[in-house]
Amino acid sequence: MKITSFPEYEQAYKKSVEQPEQFWKEIADNFLWRKKWDKILNWNFTEPKIEWFKGAKLNITENCLDRHLETMGDKPAIIWEPNDPTEDHRVLTYKQLYDKVCQFANVLKNNGAKKGDRICIYMPMVPELAIAVLACARLGAIHSVVFGGFSAQSIADRILDAECNIVITTDGGVRGDKKIPMKTVIDDALVRCPSVKKVIVLTHTRTPVSMIKGRDVWWEDEIKKVETQGNKEFIAEEMDAEDMLFILYTSGSTGKPKGVVHTCGGYMVYAGYTFTNAFQYEPGEVYFCTADIGWITGHSYIVYGPLSQGATTVMFEGVPTWPDAGRFWDIVDKYKVNIFYTAPTAIRSLMSFGDEPLKGKDLSSLTKLGSVGEPLNEEAWHWFDERIGKKKCPIVDTWWQTETGGFMISPIANVTPLKPGYATLPLPGVQPILVDEKGEEILGNGVSGNLCIKFPWPGMLRTTYGDHERCRTTYFATYKDLYFTGDGCLRDEDGYYRITGRVDDVLNVSGHRIGTAEVENAINMHSSVVESAVVGYPHDIKGQGVYAFVVCPNQHGDQELARKDIMMTVSRIIGAIAKPDKIQFVTGLPKTRSGKIMRRILRKIAEGDTSNLGDISTLLDPGVVEDIKAGAL
Ligand code: WT7
Numbered sequence: 001m002k003i004t005s006f007p008e009y010e011q012a013y014k015k016s017v018e019q020p021e022q023f024w025k026e027i028a029d030n031f032l033w034r035k036k037w038d039k040i041l042n043w044n045f046t047e048p049k050i051e052w053f054k055g056a057k058l059n060i061t062e063n064c065l066d067r068h069l070e071t072m073g074d075k076p077a078i079i080w081e082p083n084d085p086t087e088d089h090r091v092l093t094y095k096q097l098y099d100k101v102c103q104f105a106n107v108l109k110n111n112g113a114k115k116g117d118r119i120c121i122y123m124p125m126v127p128e129l130a131i132a133v134l135a136c137a138r139l140g141a142i143h144s145v146v147f148g149g150f151s152a153q154s155i156a157d158r159i160l161d162a163e164c165n166i167v168i169t170t171d172g173g174v175r176g177d178k179k180i181p182m183k184t185v186i187d188d189a190l191v192r193c194p195s196v197k198k199v200i201v202l203t204h205t206r207t208p209v210s211m212i213k214g215r216d217v218w219w220e221d222e223i224k225k226v227e228t229q230g231n232k233e234f235i236a237e238e239m240d241a242e243d244m245l246f247i248l249y250t251s252g253s254t255g256k257p258k259g260v261v262h263t264c265g266g267y268m269v270y271a272g273y274t275f276t277n278a279f280q281y282e283p284g285e286v287y288f289c290t291a292d293i294g295w296i297t298g299h300s301y302i303v304y305g306p307l308s309q310g311a312t313t314v315m316f317e318g319v320p321t322w323p324d325a326g327r328f329w330d331i332v333d334k335y336k337v338n339i340f341y342t343a344p345t346a347i348r349s350l351m352s353f354g355d356e357p358l359k360g361k362d363l364s365s366l367t368k369l370g371s372v373g374e375p376l377n378e379e380a381w382h383w384f385d386e387r388i389g390k391k392k393c394p395i396v397d398t399w400w401q402t403e404t405g406g407f408m409i410s411p412i413a414n415v416t417p418l419k420p421g422y423a424t425l426p427l428p429g430v431q432p433i434l435v436d437e438k439g440e441e442i443l444g445n446g447v448s449g450n451l452c453i454k455f456p457w458p459g460m461l462r463t464t465y466g467d468h469e470r471c472r473t474t475y476f477a478t479y480k481d482l483y484f485t486g487d488g489c490l491r492d493e494d495g496y497y498r499i500t501g502r503v504d505d506v507l508n509v510s511g512h513r514i515g516t517a518e519v520e521n522a523i524n525m526h527s528s529v530v531e532s533a534v535v536g537y538p539h540d541i542k543g544q545g546v547y548a549f550v551v552c553p554n555q556h557g558d559q560e561l562a563r564k565d566i567m568m569t570v571s572r573i574i575g576a577i578a579k580p581d582k583i584q585f586v587t588g589l590p591k592t593r594s595g596k597i598m599r600r601i602l603r604k605i606a607e608g609d610t611s612n613l614g615d616i617s618t619l620l621d622p623g624v625v626e627d628i629k630a631g632a633l
Contacts, residue, residue, distance in 0.1 A: 001030045003277055009415055009428070016428040017455075023429065024052070024458060028269050031308070032067045033058045034238055037265075043456045045483065047468075048476045051242050052266035052458045059236035060245060060268045061138040064307035065098040066236070073098075076312045079286070080127045081331050083174045083318035089334075092127055094310070097134075102234035104128075104135035107222040111198045113166055115140030115237050118247065120164040120196075122146045122155060122186055124173030125317040128202050128219065129293050130303050132168045137245060137264075140237035141166075144247040144259070147294030148173055148180060150575040152188035154257075158249050159193045161259055162465055166198045168219075172205035176322030183209040241265025247465045248296055250402040251515035252474055252486075253505040259465030260296075260402050267300075267405050268308060270459025274406040274427060275305030278396050279368055280413040285338040286365070288314035288331065290346060295512075296402040297372055300459075301341060305406070320346050326357035329388075333362045340388070341370035345510040347380045349541045351387075358387060368413045370396040373511025374543045375499055381420040399423035399499050401485060402513070403475065405459025408432070409497045422498045431455040434491060439479035450503055451489035452482035505599070507536040507544050514578050516599075519546060522573035523580075526566050528552050533589050533597050534580070537606035545581035547606035549628065552585050559585060582606075582633045588624040590616070601625060605632050 003009050016023040021040040028037075038055030068075075073095035080090040092100065113119065119141045123129040129145075136143040144162050146155050159167070167190070173180040183201055187210060190196055201209065202219040211218070239245075245267055247259040275281060287306055291297035293315075306313040314335055320328050328350070332340060350357070369389050376384075376397050385395055395418060398410040408430045409423040416424050426432050434442040434449030442449040453460075460483065464471040478484040488500040502508060505516045516534040523532040530551040539545035548566070555562045563583045570579050590598045601613050610629050616622050 001027050001273055001276060002280070003412055003415060003428070004280075006415055006417070009412060012428040013426070017431060020429065020455065024269070027273050028053060031058070031269060031272065032063050037241060041456065045456075045476050045481045048472060050456050050460060050462055052456075053241035053269070056241040056265050057238050058241065058265060058268070059138060059239055060264055060304065060308070061101060061134050062236050063268055063272070064134065064304060065094060065101060068094045068310045069098060072310050075310070077307060078127055078130060079312060079314045079335055081314065081316045081318075081334070083176070083322075085323065085327070085330065090127060097131070099232070100131045101134040101138055102232065103223055103226050104131050105138045105234040106226040106229070106231045107200065107219070108135055108139055108141065108166070109234075110222065110225060111166060111200065111217065113139055113141050117141045117166065118144055118162040118164040119166045119168065120144050120146060120155070120159050120162070122148065122167065122169045122182060123202070124148050124170060124175070124180065124182065124204065125292055125315055126170065126202070126204060127315060128170075130315065133293065133299075133303055138234055138236045140239055140243070142244045142246055144249070145294050145299070146249070147292060148182065149294075149577045151572055152185045153573050154575055155185065155189040156192045158257070158259070159189065159196060161249075162247055163195045164193075165195055166200065167196055168200045168202075170202040170204040171209045172207035174205060174317070176319040179205065179207070181207060183207070239264045242462070246299065248299065248402055251506060251513045251518055253515060253517060255515065255517040255521045257515070257518070258467070258470060258474070260461045261463045261465050262405050262459070263462050266458030266460070268304065270406045270457060271300040271305035272308040274410075274459070275301060275311070276309050277412050277427065278398060278407050278410045279339050279341075279370065280415070281306075281309055281311055281339070283310065285367075286312050286314065286335050287339040287341070288316070288335070288337040289341040290316060290320070290328065290343070291341075291372075296405070300406050320350060324357060325350055325353040326361060329358055329361035329363060332366060336365040338365055339368045339370070340366055341372065343373040343511040344371055344376045344380055345373065345542055347371065347376070347384050351380060351383045352541065355387070363388060363390065366393050368396065369393045370398060372398045372400070374508045375501065376421065378420045385420075394418060397423045399497070403461040404457070405461070408453070408457075409499070419494075419496055422492070422496045424496050426497070429457045432489075432497065433482070434489060435479055435482065439482070445491055445495050446493045448488065448490045448500070450479075451485045451487045451499070452479055453485065454482055507546060509536075509544050509546060509577070510542045512577050514546065518574060519548065519570060519578050519580065522570045522578065523548055523550060523566055525573055526569040528554050528562070529566070531589060533599065533602055535599055535603045535606050537582075537603075537608075539581065542581075546578070547582045547584070547633075548580040549584050549586050549589060549602055551588060553587075555585070584628070584631055584633050586624070586628050586631065588621060588627075590625050590628070591620050592618050593620050602628075605629060608632070
């Protein structure tokens with residue numbers, strides 16, 4: 001299933017369009033199925049209904065673990081680097097990982113978990129997070145991992161939406177010099193979540209926690225029980241290809257995050273296929289993805305993709321700049337990392353520290369680099385290429401989304417000719433098209449438009465949990481018979497794709513997706529706020545920063561305090577990741593006569609470009625614009 005030359009890529013691409021079912025059948029044959037499919041693909045984008053490998057039976061963990069045991073049991077599956085570099089790292093071989101996953105699947109079973117249950121996982125980047133994810137999959141429970149940076153309120157919303165009955169967490173977490181009281185946050189969340197019957201708590205930081213009798217149990221105690229029972233194995237649950245594997249919440253243009261649903265068969269095939277191809281993974285290579293498993297990148301390219309391909313995947317608990325800005329390079333040096341996959345915001349941030357943190361770091365093991373999350377600007381591309389890759393490592397700029405499950409538009413390392421700033425060409429099986437506002441296809445090269453996909457691929461979302469209509473309206477109703485990505489895109493003279501950013505009300509802050517409506521809702525919760533409007537503005541490190549215009553008439557004079565109060569509110573409601581970078585107090589917002597906020601004007605002001613605000617004559621009160629301009633930050 002590996003493509004090794006550009007002509008092979010072109011051939012594979014052609015086949016994937018002309019005979020998609022045959023194409024994906026041959027890829028799927030590389031995986032372990034208990035029973036093969038009755039039909040490769042059923043689909044329509046109207047309902048939408050998407051089924052890949054229907055009727056096939058499998059368990060993804062047999063593909064990630066069991067099938068490697070005989071040939072690679074002693075090879076490292078996960079290398080874990082702790083936050084504190086003076087503490088011991090951990091290596092789990094495939095056999096050890098297998099044993100731990102079986103053990104923990106037994107723990108889940110002892111605690112009442114069954115196939116189809118939803119289990120919320122809220123953990124820092126420790127190996128047990130990967131173990132918990134895989135144990136859920138082995139048992140057939142649907143995992144919903146919530147990123148450690150979300151607030152109690154956000155977690156509660158996600159637990160309620162999915163009606164989770166079990167939560168897996170740790171006493172605490174550490175990132176750099178910050179401590180996160182994970183269990184306390186869960187306790188706050190669970191006040192609102194009667195569906196949760198069990199909380200399994202891993203000891204990690206030895207932070208004091210309150211354990212509620214009958215509900216909360218220690219991970220270690222439960223493992224001991226399984227050992228006493230003598231249960232070493234856990235026979236993997238047989239799943240249909242279209243059974244749900246996981247839910248992952250993501251933001252859109254409305255105030256409420258939605259639970260993107262991925263299923264077992266198609267997702268597995270897609271994550272494995274794209275991992276092997278884009279990175280041209282070779283047996284024995286050490287692969288390091290710096291993402292958190294709380295995001296889709298970690299699901300697909302720390303856990304499922306690499307493990308399904310028998311790769312060695314590095315998991316890092318900490319942050320790139322602690323104890324200093326050389327941390328990633330220390331890790332590369334320490335484990336002789338070959339493939340390094342990170343985010344533009346991290347590259348830009350590390351770039352700003354200059355060459356000092358690179359001194360004395362041996363990066364010669366690196367052969368391939370990757371980037372994801374937002375456009376990789378040319379300056380950062382060149383720095384990554386020269387300083388990190390020493391001009392000998394291809395950079396795979398992978399464009400994809402939580403909803404796509406895996407890479408969509410991406411170079412294949414050492415196969416696709418690169419162009420800085422470009423995600424280059426669609427992978428086989430991916431049929432992008434550009435459309436105008438009306439949904440008319442924009443043909444030819446050297447054109448820009450809204451990026452859509454016109455044919456299904458195995459890794460695509462199937463629904464949004466508990467609300468299929470929302471899935472339809474969000475992704476399949478904007479343009480008839482197309483999946484709409486929400487991104488703007490340029491196709492240049494050579495047919496190369498360059499993603500230009502979101503065209504909906506979604507911000508991309510340090511690669512994190514944040515809905516402006518969500519932030520506005522949070523700000524509006526603050527007692528003295530009347531209303532607010534949130535837009536993005538260009539930010540050197542984060543890509544986009546959050547700019548909030550807030551109407552707050554009854555402040556008691558101290559603007560700084562009022563700003564801090566609002567920040568605190570956003571942290572409480574969503575999480576620290578959504579805190580505005582700038583808050584401007586205004587007397588009113590620019591609205592049309594029908595009451596619609598003219599974000600276009602606010603965006604211009606936030607960008608610092610007030611020379612041409614366009615037509616403002618339709619505004620109810622054009623005067624507010626002058627006030628806002630005068631007070632711009
Ligand atoms: C949005 C998806 C997919 C994992 C990380 C984020 C932006 C993602 C790129 C890229 C330009 C990119 C898009 C996309 N994006 N990768 N290589 N070049 N933009 O996942 O939270 O689902 O966000 O991230 O705007 O729609 P996500």
